[in-house]
Amino acid sequence: MTALRVGIAGLGTVGAAVAKIIVENGAALASRCGRALQLTAVSARDRAKDRGVSLGAAEWFADPVKLAQSAPIDVFVELMGGEGDPAKAAVEAAIARGVPVITANKALLAHHGVALAKAAEAKGLALNYEAAVAGGIPIVKALREGLGANRVERVYGILNGTCNYILTTMESSGRSFADVLAEAQRLGYAEADPTFDIGGMDTAHKLCLLAAVAFGNAPALDEIHVEGIERVSPMDIMFAREFGFRIKLLGLASRVNGGIEQRVHPAMVPLGTPLADVDGVFNAVVADCNLAGKSVYEGRGAGAGPTASAVMSDVLDVARGVRLPTFGAPAVHIGRPKVASMGAHVGACYLRFTVIDRPGVIAVLSRCLADQSISIESMLQRSRSPGEAVPVVMITHEASELSMVKALSAVVATGVVTEQPCMIRMERF
Numbered sequence: 001m002t003a004l005r006v007g008i009a010g011l012g013t014v015g016a017a018v019a020k021i022i023v024e025n026g027a028a029l030a031s032r033c034g035r036a037l038q039l040t041a042v043s044a045r046d047r048a049k050d051r052g053v054s055l056g057a058a059e060w061f062a063d064p065v066k067l068a069q070s071a072p073i074d075v076f077v078e079l080m081g082g083e084g085d086p087a088k089a090a091v092e093a094a095i096a097r098g099v100p101v102i103t104a105n106k107a108l109l110a111h112h113g114v115a116l117a118k119a120a121e122a123k124g125l126a127l128n129y130e131a132a133v134a135g136g137i138p139i140v141k142a143l144r145e146g147l148g149a150n151r152v153e154r155v156y157g158i159l160n161g162t163c164n165y166i167l168t169t170m171e172s173s174g175r176s177f178a179d180v181l182a183e184a185q186r187l188g189y190a191e192a193d194p195t196f197d198i199g200g201m202d203t204a205h206k207l208c209l210l211a212a213v214a215f216g217n218a219p220a221l222d223e224i225h226v227e228g229i230e231r232v233s234p235m236d237i238m239f240a241r242e243f244g245f246r247i248k249l250l251g252l253a254s255r256v257n258g259g260i261e262q263r264v265h266p267a268m269v270p271l272g273t274p275l276a277d278v279d280g281v282f283n284a285v286v287a288d289c290n291l292a293g294k295s296v297y298e299g300r301g302a303g304a305g306p307t308a309s310a311v312m313s314d315v316l317d318v319a320r321g322v323r324l325p326t327f328g329a330p331a332v333h334i335g336r337p338k339v340a341s342m343g344a345h346v347g348a349c350y351l352r353f354t355v356i357d358r359p360g361v362i363a364v365l366s367r368c369l370a371d372q373s374i375s376i377e378s379m380l381q382r383s384r385s386p387g388e389a390v391p392v393v394m395i396t397h398e399a400s401e402l403s404m405v406k407a408l409s410a411v412v413a414t415g416v417v418t419e420q421p422c423m424i425r426m427e428r429f
């Protein structure tokens with residue numbers, strides 16, 4: 001069989017690693033997929049930059065869209081990133097020309113996934129994106145193929161290594177969020193502009209793709225409730241531990257009340273459950289299914305090797321002639337999910353109030369909660385400092401999100417708290 005000619009647009013962390021695998025390890029991989037792999041064309045911004053791999057035989061394109069339109073390739077690998085052009089235009093150009101596409105670009109697929117999938121499937125082409133969700137963990141394949149006969153009830157996980165690193169380090173060192181973020185930036189675990197990661201949007205991009213494959217819907221990024229980790233304090237992490245939990249930034253998508261609930265926020269994860277022990281830059285995903293039950297996937301969610309591993313699995317599929325619909329179900333049949341509103345979400349919460357230590361304050365807090373039919377499972381007031389601001393921590397029984405929000409507004413309105421109450425949702429797995 002003739003060699004599979006690969007064109008790569010983007011030779012950064014991931015693209016250079018993929019190029020290196022094809023150039024240096026192509027022969028070994030050929031024995032697995034039955035075809036030699038040949039790096040035929042590449043594109044990046046700076047031609048002079050050393051990519052750590054010899055690109056000798058590959059044709060250089062200054063314009064990635066031109067590469068997609070005209071290079072002699074059998075598969076186009078988009079590794080530039082960004083939801084718009086040139087990534088979008090290049091992917092569209094490859095599909096229009098009848099060339100299958102592989103991308104690691106969660107932003108592109110979260111925004112334009114269905115349109116691109118429809119275009120690719122109309123031409124009988126693959127549009128694969130294993131690397132776009134949880135890096136080296138083959139979770140798209142697991143959901144789309146291995147668990148394909150299941151009804152997925154819930155899929156959730158730790159999908160952002162930067163946030164997990166920050167929370168883990170805050171816990172082990174007792175240091176503040178700002179301090180640990182600065183360290184993560186120095187070590188290269190966080191971007192110079194970390195907003196996208198710490199604000200939860202990166203997790204939301206990945207969650208909407210996971211949910212699409214799990215539930216057979218179009219990705220619905222704008223329906224996700226998103227909160228980041230900026231307000232998590234070392235004190236909350238310490239209290240969580242005392243109550244038998246760890247705080248993790250989770251992405252969760254579940255079937256509830258006939259709809260799909262999707263949320264990204266810091267959550268209390270019970271010690272002894274799989275996600276509680278996922279530390280540092282690692283990612284993990286759990287799928288709850290009707291036939292297979294619960295399955296857990298853990299691994300490296302980013303970095304050159306893990307992400308290139310995922311990209312290459314997609315390349316091997318194309319070489320083998322394996323093609324599945326992008327989101328599992330044919331794109332022409334998938335629509336937006338019926339959304340379960342966040343206000344209707346029901347769960348227990350950790351609440352921390354900062355109050356002036358004086359008689360009657362606890363009664364005021366309890367009344368505001370009771371007025372919304374929220375009952376308290378346990379309460380903790382660590383220190384007594386009459387006249388000073390002290391933390392009061394409560395764990396509630398299950399209540400609706402709407403009641404919780406109303407109760408907290410009522411607490412603020414009474415004037416007993418000196419700062420905005422902290423609320424962290426508790427997950428029971």
Ligand SMILES: NC(=O)c1ccc[n+]([C@@H]2O[C@H](COP(=O)([O-])OP(=O)(O)OC[C@H]3O[C@@H](n4cnc5c(N)ncnc54)[C@H](OP(=O)(O)O)[C@@H]3O)[C@@H](O)[C@H]2O)c1
Nearest residue numbers: 010011012013014044045046079080081104105302303307
């Ligand atoms: N890094 C990870 O661990 C990871 C994990 C999972 C998914 N991903 C995804 O993988 C993709 C690539 O990420 P990365 O970390 O490899 O990014 P990166 O290191 O910033 O590399 C981006 C590459 O795209 C090239 N590029 C950017 N704009 C271009 C343009 N207009 N024309 C031609 N080339 C252009 C850059 O060229 P120059 O090098 O010349 O500047 C660079 O080679 C993104 O979608 C990202 O979300 C990354």
